[in-house]
Amino acid sequence: MSVVRAVACPVCGSLCDDIELTIKDGKVVKVKNGCAMCEAKFLHYNSEHRVLKPLVRKNGELVKATFREAIVKAAEIIAEANYPILYGWSSTSCEAMRVGLELAEEVGGVIDNTSVICHGPSILSIQEVGIPSCTLGQIRHRADLVIYWGSDPWSAHPRHMERYTAFSQGRFAKSAWKGYLTKIKALNVRKKIESAVRRLFLKEEQISLRKPGMEPSLTIWKEGRKLVVVDVRRTKSAEMADYFIQVQPNKDYELLQAFRAIVRDQELEVDEVAGVPVEYLEEVADAMINCNFGILFFGLGVTMSRGKLRNIDAALSLVRDLNMRTKFVIMPMRGHFNVTGANTVFTWQTGYPYAVDFSLGYPRYNPGETSAVDVLLRGDSDAALVVASDPVANFPRKAVEHLVRNPLVVVDPHMNATAQMADVVIPSAFVGIEASGTAYRMDHVPLPLKKVVEPPRGILPDEEILRRILTEIRRIKRHKERVEEA
Amino acid sequence: MEEKPKLLVTLLTGRTIEQGVGKECGKASKEYVESVSVCYIDPDDLKRLGVKEKTNVQVSTEYGSVVVTALKSKRAPHPSVIFIPYGPWANVVVDPETHGIGMPSLKGIPAYVEPAPEKPVMGLLELLKLHFGKG
Numbered sequence: 001m002s003v004v005r006a007v008a009c010p011v012c013g014s015l016c017d018d019i020e021l022t023i024k025d026g027k028v029v030k031v032k033n034g035c036a037m038c039e040a041k042f043l044h045y046n047s048e049h050r051v052l053k054p055l056v057r058k059n060g061e062l063v064k065a066t067f068r069e070a071i072v073k074a075a076e077i078i079a080e081a082n083y084p085i086l087y088g089w090s091s092t093s094c095e096a097m098r099v100g101l102e103l104a105e106e107v108g109g110v111i112d113n114t115s116v117i118c119h120g121p122s123i124l125s126i127q128e129v130g131i132p133s134c135t136l137g138q139i140r141h142r143a144d145l146v147i148y149w150g151s152d153p154w155s156a157h158p159r160h161m162e163r164y165t166a167f168s169q170g171r172f173a174k175s176a177w178k179g180y181l182t183k184i185k186a187l188n189v190r191k192k193i194e195s196a197v198r199r200l201f202l203k204e205e206q207i208s209l210r211k212p213g214m215e216p217s218l219t220i221w222k223e224g225r226k227l228v229v230v231d232v233r234r235t236k237s238a239e240m241a242d243y244f245i246q247v248q249p250n251k252d253y254e255l256l257q258a259f260r261a262i263v264r265d266q267e268l269e270v271d272e273v274a275g276v277p278v279e280y281l282e283e284v285a286d287a288m289i290n291c292n293f294g295i296l297f298f299g300l301g302v303t304m305s306r307g308k309l310r311n312i313d314a315a316l317s318l319v320r321d322l323n324m325r326t327k328f329v330i331m332p333m334r335g336h337f338n339v340t341g342a343n344t345v346f347t348w349q350t351g352y353p354y355a356v357d358f359s360l361g362y363p364r365y366n367p368g369e370t371s372a373v374d375v376l377l378r379g380d381s382d383a384a385l386v387v388a389s390d391p392v393a394n395f396p397r398k399a400v401e402h403l404v405r406n407p408l409v410v411v412d413p414h415m416n417a418t419a420q421m422a423d424v425v426i427p428s429a430f431v432g433i434e435a436s437g438t439a440y441r442m443d444h445v446p447l448p449l450k451k452v453v454e455p456p457r458g459i460l461p462d463e464e465i466l467r468r469i470l471t472e473i474r475r476i477k478r479h480k481e482r483v484e485e486a
Numbered sequence: 487m488e489e490k491p492k493l494l495v496t497l498l499t500g501r502t503i504e505q506g507v508g509k510e511c512g513k514a515s516k517e518y519v520e521s522v523s524v525c526y527i528d529p530d531d532l533k534r535l536g537v538k539e540k541t542n543v544q545v546s547t548e549y550g551s552v553v554v555t556a557l558k559s560k561r562a563p564h565p566s567v568i569f570i571p572y573g574p575w576a577n578v579v580v581d582p583e584t585h586g587i588g589m590p591s592l593k594g595i596p597a598y599v600e601p602a603p604e605k606p607v608m609g610l611l612e613l614l615k616l617h618f619g620k621g
Contacts, residue, residue: 040506044512049511120589162543234562246564250594305593372588393574420611420614421621
């Protein structure tokens, strides 16, 4: 039995690198410091849903094949296509992405990563407006006001608050944990009082101590960091907040612009914006202006709702305005553990962070035209290679219809919805568990991913599989050229 | 026959911790399928629909229709807002419009929800077969 320390967790964009794994007989048997998703990954990655043999579709059925057979079939599909789409990448290593980009260039396809359906609009907006940001370490040590807008870290990045923001103990900013416990106790007392009064008078509506639409802040007076959550639902993260703003769906833009006006001392001639009383917005804006170091984290609640990139324009502009009054930074809450790496590697290699089209022989970037969902909706692609992703489970139905109508190659360790529809499935090793590599945390800090156990016999890492497909494609192309010359 | 109640709501899709854990257990796992073939509804809206928790409901939008299991939202109140976690069931009903920037509209979609206790929630393979004729 051995213990491996400081393992980076290959699940979400927080990329927590303090995980301790106990290894026994070549298996992970215990996970320390991880969240529920981290534990599920390290303890269940080798479940019965794992694909251990390559599969090739014959007579409509996926049947087991040799590794060589699967590689050749995959290479043939991609080499014969006029406009293949190469999608996924955010859950693999930077090294594998580099080979994927080489492959896209070789075959003149369009290559896109999952940021197209998560923070693609954020990237477009950052390219237009710019971004004042920093590393998570800075936030941990200095931020005294933390905003999560359209993001529920408790569900999607469970240790984000504990490691980097409200509940972390920084050098200059203290944890809000004690304040939170006090608040929970106070709320419990209030619930008891409310329930007692209700039992006595049986008039529920009249005796509620809460105001509708906004939560009176019990811990406004408290020392240390303050936590603000803006969301359409009262999420678990919202319950921990000092200020919770329940914005109406699709109204983030209005709310952000209202904050901008208040921060710039302009009068709002309405009583409420996006369902929130202006008075409450002013209270929160005061907290923003009066902090020493504020951070706005934004999630898919902002990028996917009406306005999309324009919402991000407004958020970035709000932070710019706030920087006239105090120090404020902003950061997107990235989902997959290496989606930031995908943007970074794509940019090194092609100049563009996602949606890169090589069909003209040079990289072209025009989201809306060269982005995966649009290519599929127009029905332009004639084959696809999906690496470490599950677009059938994540793309709108209309886009998936075209994806599965054409030959489809999947490289993934697990049997997922996309693999079910594939013509070739090549199982791969789990990067960060069975293969090493590099991943970028959401704040663009690169961290090494460790190989802690050996992969099952005959299973290779994504990088190696892609390299072999690329070699085979080059062989097919050379052969074709020779035949044409002859 | 009494007409079934039908509510006009706003559909949100998103992450839940159950879906996060399920996807790591494997996309074919029971945990994953059970975590994404559900719809979180405000308790008052459940009353309006006249259904109890864990009854099947049909969610329909301009883009499709899917049967999922209704769960009482712990994140209430959010009247007229329903929530389906990201996954193959949600994809049947989301808006593919990318507004020229590549991002489909996955949150804030107008939808109808109605009780469908007689209709079953499809399994993953069944759902894929129905919509894509493959799998």
